[in-house]
Amino acid sequence: MEDRCRVLSAALETLDDVFYVYDADGQLTHWNARLNDLFDLTDEELSGMAPTEFFVEDDRAAVEAAIGEVFDVGQTTVEARAETTEGVVRFELTGRLLTAEDGTVQGFSGVGRDITARREREWHLRRQNERLSEFADLLAHDLRTPLTVTSGHLELAARAEPSEHIDAARAGLERLEAIIDDMRTATREGTLATDETTLDVADVAAAAWSHVETERAVLERPPPILVAGDRERLLRLFENVFANAATHGPEDDGRRLTVRVVPTAEGFAVEDDGRGIDPDDREWVFEPGASLAADGTGFGLYIVRTIAEAHGWAVHVTEGDEGGARFEFDVDADTTC
Incomplete structure (x- = not known):
């Protein structure tokens, strides 16, 4: 037992974190040397100190x-700032109730x-995202003016003298409008998803299908697939x-494109029977500005990835059962670093 205690004590001294034990009266009884170092206090000075004494007045x-929460419900987590030998430090503090075998409260650690x-x-990233959105x-x-x-x-010129050059210019302006819309979405959709509710993927997919030009394509409605997400x-x-599938559908041979949304063990997938995506391009297509179409903006699949990651999901592209593209969404993925 003594050997175990020595090993445990030595292990605690190696921590970069502060370890502490308070008794039932909220007085410090045990700690590791990291606490001495951060506050430049001796063991005698630390003994019996209250938790609040370490932190700035505002916290x-x-x-x-x-402290009240740990005694009420058995555990707690809180953030607080302290002036230390290393400057002002923001701590994430945890607490777990300590009880004897008979249930008597002994304190917390x-x-x-x-x-x-x-x-x-995180603060700098939020500011960077805000500036990018602005x-x-x-x-x-x-640009819109x-x-x-x-x-x-152009409309006035077309009425006066219709021309294929005017049609080309009009198409160019429409492309600029699409780029502007995609650019704004790309700078906004990467923020954390809000207003999450339980949604049926089948319903959302059917609604989205009606918003996309899919004259030569058909959507096979999936069975109910429930996820937590932001509908918009x-x-x-x-x-x-869907727009990507329609753009990169079958060659112009009269064949209709079939798009399926299917449940998977990890979440769901969207696959089609079109031309597919070359394996060498499957990561690249998610990059901003990447496009395999001459008239593409290059933001469509980038937006798909940012929305997925905003929900905490992972997305990757592979080959579908019939050779087309398959986008797989892992809704239980851990996308944190």
Whole structure:
């Protein structure tokens, strides 16, 4: 037993995290040396300290509430800042109730982890995303005005003297509109999915199908597939997958394209019997600006991936049962780093 205690004590001293034990009165009784180092306090000075004494004034109320929670429900997690020998550190603090064999409450133990760098990265990423979204909105606003004016002049010119050159110019403007829409979506859909509810993939897919030009294609309605998701974003996801299938469908031989949405062990998949995607291109097609079509914007499948990842899903493309493309969505994937 003594050997086990020595090994356990030595293991705790190797932690970069702070380990602590408080008694039933909320006084510090055991800790590792990391606590001494961070606060430059001796064992005598640390003994008996209350949890709130370590943290800045603004965060003490949250720490006090967490202590109440651990005694009420048996566990807690809270974040609080402290002034340490390494500067101001934001800790993620855990607490677990300690009880004797007869159920008597003896106190609680836990770990304090330095999450300062992680929170700073998250903050900078949020600001970067906000700036990117703002830039996309401003750019879209500034582009739409000259596009609208140019479109008006083209319509007047077409009435006066129809020309294939005017038709080509009109098609170019429509492509610019599509790029603007996709650019704005790409900068927004990567944020965390909100308003998640239980949805039937079959219903969302059928609604999205009606929004896409699929004159030479047919959708085989899937059986009910229930997922937790944001309906509006999933509509966008299916619209882009279906548009990709229609664009890269069968060669112009009169054959209709068949698209299926099927349940899988991991979630669901969308597959077609079109031309498929070359194995060498299957990761590349998800990159922003990537397009295998001459008139593609290159954002469609990038948007599909960002929406999937916003839900915590993974998506990858492979070959369908009939040689076309198959997009598989793993709804239980862990996409965190």
